[in-house]
Amino acid sequence: xxxxxxxxxxxxxxxxxxxxxxxxxxxxxxxxxxxxxxxxxxxxxxxxxxxxxxxxxxxxxxxxxxxxxxxxxxxxxxxxxxxxxxxxxxxxxxxxxxxxxxxxxxxxxxxxxxxxxxxxxxxxxxxxxxxxxxxxxxxxxxxxxxxxxxxxxxxxxxxxxxxxxxxxxxxxxxxxxxxxxxxxxxxxxxxxxxxxxxxxxxxxxxxxxxxxxxxxxxxxxxxxxxxxxxxxxxxxxxxxxxxxxxxxxxxxxxxxxxxxxxxxxxxxxxxxxxxxxxxxxxxxxxxxxxxxxxxx
Amino acid sequence: xxxxxxxxxxxxxxxxxxxxxxxxxxxxxxxxxxxxxxxxxxxxxxxxxxxxxxxxxxxxxxxxxxxxxxxxxxxxxxxxxxxxxxxxxxxxxxxxxxxxxxxxxxxxxxxxxxxxxxxxxxxxxxxxxxxxxxxxxxxxxxxxxxxxxxxxxxxxxxxxxxxxxxxxxxxxxxxxxxxxxxxxxxxxxxxxxxxxxxxxxxxxxxxxxxxxxxxxxxxxxxxxxxxxxxxxxxxxxxxxxxxxxxxxxxxxxxxxxxxxxxxxxxxxxxxxxxxxxxxxxxxxxxxxxxxxxxxxxxxxxxxxxxxxxxxx
Numbered sequence: 089x090x091x092x093x094x095x096x097x098x099x100x101x102x103x104x105x106x107x108x109x110x111x112x113x114x115x116x117x118x119x120x121x122x123x124x125x126x127x128x129x130x131x132x133x134x135x136x137x138x139x140x141x142x143x144x145x146x147x148x149x150x151x152x153x154x155x156x157x158x159x160x161x162x163x164x165x166x167x168x169x170x171x172x173x174x175x176x177x178x179x180x181x182x183x184x185x186x187x188x189x190x191x192x193x194x195x196x197x198x199x200x201x202x203x204x205x206x207x208x209x210x211x212x213x214x215x216x217x218x219x220x221x222x223x224x225x226x227x228x229x230x231x232x233x234x235x236x237x238x239x240x241x242x243x244x245x246x247x248x249x250x251x252x253x254x255x256x257x258x259x260x261x262x263x264x265x266x267x268x269x270x271x272x273x274x275x276x277x278x279x280x281x282x283x284x285x286x287x288x289x290x291x292x293x294x295x296x297x298x299x300x301x302x303x304x305x306x307x308x309x310x311x312x313x314x315x316x317x318x319x320x321x322x323x324x325x326x327x328x329x330x331x332x333x334x335x336x337x338x339x340x341x342x343x344x345x346x347x348x349x350x351x352x353x354x355x356x357x358x359x360x361x362x363x364x365x366x367x368x369x370x371x372x373x374x375x376x377x378x379x380x381x382x383x384x
Numbered sequence: 385x386x387x388x389x390x391x392x393x394x395x396x397x398x399x400x401x402x403x404x405x406x407x408x409x410x411x412x413x414x415x416x417x418x419x420x421x422x423x424x425x426x427x428x429x430x431x432x433x434x435x436x437x438x439x440x441x442x443x444x445x446x447x448x449x450x451x452x453x454x455x456x457x458x459x460x461x462x463x464x465x466x467x468x469x470x471x472x473x474x475x476x477x478x479x480x481x482x483x484x485x486x487x488x489x490x491x492x493x494x495x496x497x498x499x500x501x502x503x504x505x506x507x508x509x510x511x512x513x514x515x516x517x518x519x520x521x522x523x524x525x526x527x528x529x530x531x532x533x534x535x536x537x538x539x540x541x542x543x544x545x546x547x548x549x550x551x552x553x554x555x556x557x558x559x560x561x562x563x564x565x566x567x568x569x570x571x572x573x574x575x576x577x578x579x580x581x582x583x584x585x586x587x588x589x590x591x592x593x594x595x596x597x598x599x600x601x602x603x604x605x606x607x608x609x610x611x612x613x614x615x616x617x618x619x620x621x622x623x624x625x626x627x628x629x630x631x632x633x634x635x636x637x638x639x640x641x642x643x644x645x646x647x648x649x650x651x652x653x654x655x656x657x658x659x660x661x662x663x664x665x666x667x668x669x670x671x672x673x674x675x676x677x678x679x680x681x682x683x684x685x686x687x688x689x690x691x692x693x694x695x696x
Contacts, residue, residue, distance in 0.1 A: 239400065333463075343462075
C-alpha cells in the first residue's frame with residue numbers, strides 16, 4: 089500500500105469517527121469539546137511523566153486519556169448542575185490547562201515536555217508507525233487505534249441509537265420515557281474523549297478539533313434528519329481527507345492543515361448553496377418570489 | 385428498533401473486514417545503496433546535514449527536513465517530507481530527544497534502512513543532565529563534542545558503503561582538523577572577555593554546552609523547551625543580574641521570538657542601566673543555505689564573534 093493511500097485512509101478514519109460523534113455535539117451546542125480536551129490533557133502528560141520518568145508514548149497516552157475522561161466528566165457534571173454548556177467547557181479546560189502549565193513550571197522546567205512534542209502525532213509519519221504482532225508487521229498503528237475508536241463509537245451509538253437520538257433533541261421527553269439521560273450523556277462524552285485522544289496521538293490536534301466540528305456543521309446545513317446528517321458528516325469528512333491530501337500534494341504543505349482547509353471549503357459551499365439554508369439559495373428563492381408577485 | 389441493530393452490525397462487519405485488508409499491506413522495503421553516483425541522505429537539522437555533507441562529499445546528496453530558522457521543537461512536517469524520508473538510503477538525526485515525537489518514527493524506519501542518531505553515542509558523562517534520564521540535546525555548541533558526532537557519521541557511512549571507506553576517512557580527518565581549529569578559536573576569543581563580564585543572557589537555554597565548554601556563564605530566560613513560558617520572577621532575576629554585574633548586552637536568537645528578550649531590556653532601562661541587544665545568535669537552526677552562516681563552522685564563528693564584540 090502506498091504511503092499516500094495510508095495517509096488518506098488514516099485521515100478519512102479520523103474524519104469519519106470525529107464527524108460521526110461531532111453531529112451529537114453540534115446538536116448539544118458543545119462543538120468546542122474537542123478543543124477543550126486538546127488543552128485539558130496537559131496535566132495528564134505531566135503527571136504521567138513524573139510517575140514514569142519517561143516520555144514514551146504509552147504513559148503519555150494513558151495520562152492524556154485519563155485527563156480527557158476527567159475533563160468530559162467535569163464538563164458533564166457542571167452542565168447537569170445547570171451551568172451553560174459553553175461556560176462549563178471553558179471553565180473546565182482553562183482550569184485543567186492552567187494546572188498543567190503550573191505543574192510544568194514547578195517540576196519539569198528543564199525537560200522538553202510540551203504537547204506538540206510528546207503527545208500530538210503527525211499524519212505525515214503514519215505510514216512508518218507500524219505495529220508488530222508476534223514479529224509480523226500488521227500495518228500502521230494509527231489505522232488500528234483510530235479504527236478501534238471508530239468501531240467502538242459506532243457500536244455504542246448504533247446499539248442505543250434511539251436513546252441517543254431522543255436525548256439529543258428532547259432530554260425532557262427522554263427522561264419522561266424512562267431513558268437514563270445522564271448515562272447517555274456520560275457515554276457520549278466518554279466516547280468523544282477516547283476518540284479524540286486516540287486521534288491526537290496519531291494525527292495531531294488541529295485535524296481532530298476541525299473534524300469534530302466542521303463536517304457535522306456542514307451536514308447540519310444540508311439536512312434536518314439525524315440519520316442523513318450522520319451519513320453526510322462522515323461523507324464530508326472522508327472527502328475532506330481525500331481533497332486535503334491532494335491540496336497538500338500541490339502546495340507541498342502540512343497534510344493535516346490542508347485537510348482542515350478542505351473541510352472548511354466544503355462548509356463554505358454548503359453555507360452558500362445548501363438547498364435548505366444556503367445564503368445564495370435563499371436569495372434566489374426570494375428573487376423568484378418577488379418576480380412572481382410583481383407580475384400582474 | 386431491530387432494523388437499526390441489524391444495520392449497525394452489517395456496517396461494522398464491513399468496516400472490520402476493510403481494516404484487516406488494509407492493514408495487511410505494509411510499507412515496502414528500503415532499497416540498497418547504488419554502486420555509483422551519489423546516494424540520498426536525509427538529515428533532520430541543518431547541523432547534522434552539514435556534518436554528513438562534509439564527510440560524505442560528492443558521494444552523498446544531503447536533504448534536510450528543518451530549514452534555516454526552523455525551531456526543531458516547533459517543526460511541522462509537510463507533504464514533501466514524506467518523500468524525503470522515503471527516498472533516503474540513510475537518515476541521520478541529532479537524537480537525545482531533540483526531534484521529539486518524531487524519534488519514535490525514526491526508530492521504526494530504522495527497521496528498513498540505516499537511521500543514525502549522531503549524538504547518541506556521546507559518553508553520558510559529557511552530557512548535561514536535565515532530569516533522571518533526560519539530557520540536554522543541544523550538543524552542537526561544544527565543538528569538541530560535535531567532533532565525536534562527525535566521527536560517528538564517518539563510521540556509519542563507512543559501514544553502509546564500505547567501498548568508499550577511505551574517502552570518508554580522509555574527508556572526516558580534514559574536517560575534524562578544521563573543527564579543532566574552530567574549537568581553539570572559540571576558546572581563545574571567549575577568554576578575551578573579562579571574567580566578570582563573561583555572561584551570556586539569551587532567550588532560550590540552547591547554550592548550555594557552549595557555556596560549559598568555553599567557560600562563559602549562560603543565563604536563559606526560559607526553560608529548555610521553547611513552548612514553556614517564562615515567569616515574572618525569571619525576568620526580575622535577570623534584570624537584577626544585568627544591573628549588578630554591569631553586563632553590556634543580551635542576545636536574541638534566530639529561532640526564538642524577540643519579544644521575551646525585549647521585556648528584559650525594558651526592565652533594565654527602568655533601573656537606569658543601559659543595555660543593548662548584542663545581535664542575533666544561531667541556536668537551533670543555522671543560517672540560510674549558501675551563506676557563511678549556513679554552515680556549521682560559519683555559524684559557530686558568527687556566534688563567537690557576535691558574543692565577543694558585544695561583551696568585550
